[in-house]
Amino acid sequence: MTKICMFLVCLITSFISQAQAKNFIDQPYLEVTGSADTLIEPDEIYINIIISEKDNRDRIPVEEQETRMLASFKEIGIDIENNLSVNYMGSNFKYILLKGKEVIKTRQYVLKVKDARTAAQVFLLLEQLDISNSSIQKVNYSAINSLRNIMRNKAVANARERAIALTSALQQNVGNAIYLVDIDNNNLANQLYGSQLQDVVVTGYTVKLKGLTQGSNPGVEFEKIKVSALVGAKFLLK
Numbered sequence: 001m002t003k004i005c006m007f008l009v010c011l012i013t014s015f016i017s018q019a020q021a022k023n024f025i026d027q028p029y030l031e032v033t034g035s036a037d038t039l040i041e042p043d044e045i046y047i048n049i050i051i052s053e054k055d056n057r058d059r060i061p062v063e064e065q066e067t068r069m070l071a072s073f074k075e076i077g078i079d080i081e082n083n084l085s086v087n088y089m090g091s092n093f094k095y096i097l098l099k100g101k102e103v104i105k106t107r108q109y110v111l112k113v114k115d116a117r118t119a120a121q122v123f124l125l126l127e128q129l130d131i132s133n134s135s136i137q138k139v140n141y142s143a144i145n146s147l148r149n150i151m152r153n154k155a156v157a158n159a160r161e162r163a164i165a166l167t168s169a170l171q172q173n174v175g176n177a178i179y180l181v182d183i184d185n186n187n188l189a190n191q192l193y194g195s196q197l198q199d200v201v202v203t204g205y206t207v208k209l210k211g212l213t214q215g216s217n218p219g220v221e222f223e224k225i226k227v228s229a230l231v232g233a234k235f236l237l238k
Contacts, residue, residue, distance in 0.1 A: 027178075027236060028172075028236070028237040029178060029234045029235060029236050029237060030163050030166060030167060030174070030234065030235050030237055031179075031232070031233070031234045032159050032162045032163050032166070032232075032233055032234075032235070033159060033162075033183070033230060033231065033232050033233070034155040034156055034157070034158035034159025034160070034161075034162060034230070034231050034233060035155050035158060035228065035229065035230045035231075036151045036152075036153075036154035036155040036157075036158055036228065036229050037151065037226060037227065037228035037229070038147070038151065038226075038227055038228075039224040039225070039226055039227075040141050040147065040224060040225050040227060041115075041116075041141075041222065041224055041225075042116075042139035042140060042141055042222055042224075042225055043114050043115065043140075043141055043142050044112060044114065044139065044140040044141065044142055045112065045113050045114070045115070045116070045118075045119045045136065045139050045222070046110055046111070046112050046136070046137040046138050046139070046140075047110070047111045047112075047113065047119060047122060047123075047134060047135070047136060047137065048108070048109075048110060048134060048135050048136075048137045049069075049108070049109040049110075049111060049126065049131065049133070049134045050106060050107070050108045050109075050131075050133040050134070051065045051066060051069070051106065051107045051108075051109075051131055051133075052105070052106040052107075052133065053105050053106075061105075062105045062106070062107050065129065065131065066107065068129055069125075069126070069129055069131065070084075072125045072128075072129065073111070073122070073125070076118070076121050076122075076125070078111070078113065078118070078122075083111060083112045083113070084109055084110070084111050084112075085109065085110050086107065086108070086109055087108040087109065087110055110137060116221065116222050119136075122134075139222060139225065140225075141225050141227075144225075144227065147227050148227060148229065151227055151228060151229035152182065152229040152231065154229070155229040155230060155231045156180065156231055156233065159231055159232075159233040160174065160177075160233070160235065163233070163235045167237065172237045172238060173237070173238040174235045174236075174237065174238075175235060175236030175237065175238045176235070176236055177233050177234065177235050177236075178234050178235070178236055179232075179233065179234035180231060180232070180233050180234075181231065181232045181233075182229070182230075182231055183230040183231060183232055
């Protein structure tokens with residue numbers, strides 16, 4: 001008897017589910033997509049710096065070059081305690097065979113600065129110190145997650161606006177949303193920045209050094225980071 005009751009309950013539940021699904025399919029609805037995007041300047045710029053004794057004709061020791069570099073960074077207001085780190089995996093002794101076996105000591109750093117102007121000052125200082133091996137590692141925007149959610153919100157609003165525009169000539173009204181999906185269009189972001197910027201479309205960045213000479217007003221241009229969102233939505237039609 002108990003088994004029969006259980007079977008009847010399952011059968012009734014199945015009928016109800018099918019009826020609900022049929023009711024959903026039978027309802028008139030409109031399917032649209034919505035999008036939103038914005039451009040933002042990066043506020044986290046990571047610079048790779050490699051100091052090597054071989055970079056200098058006079059074979060200045062790495063430790064002496066490091067002391068000069070740190071002093072120069074402090075002069076332009078960089079907090080080296082919190083924004084400069086040593087890459088111990090990239091700092092080692094290299095052996096190069098010239099006339100004999102020669103030991104060349106190198107040390108690698110990663111410096112984080114907050115804007116393009118400071119980055120330009122860093123490149124100028126490194127040039128003046130004869131430290132030529134430096135490059136941009138990556139750029140980022142610190143509030144990327146908050147901005148991503150704002151774009152999602154605007155994308156949903158854009159989807160509803162599209163639905164209203166499409167139905168305005170039909171004398172029908174747009175009802176509640178019955179389906180909403182966040183469409184992943186972020187392959188480029190993952191290629192450039194990895195998982196930390198997942199779900200965000202980020203354009204590639206470019207760097208241009210403008211006249212980095214002593215006494216000039218240095219400037220570095222970064223292409224702005226593009227953050228976008230794309231959603232799919234289904235709205236009931238009344």
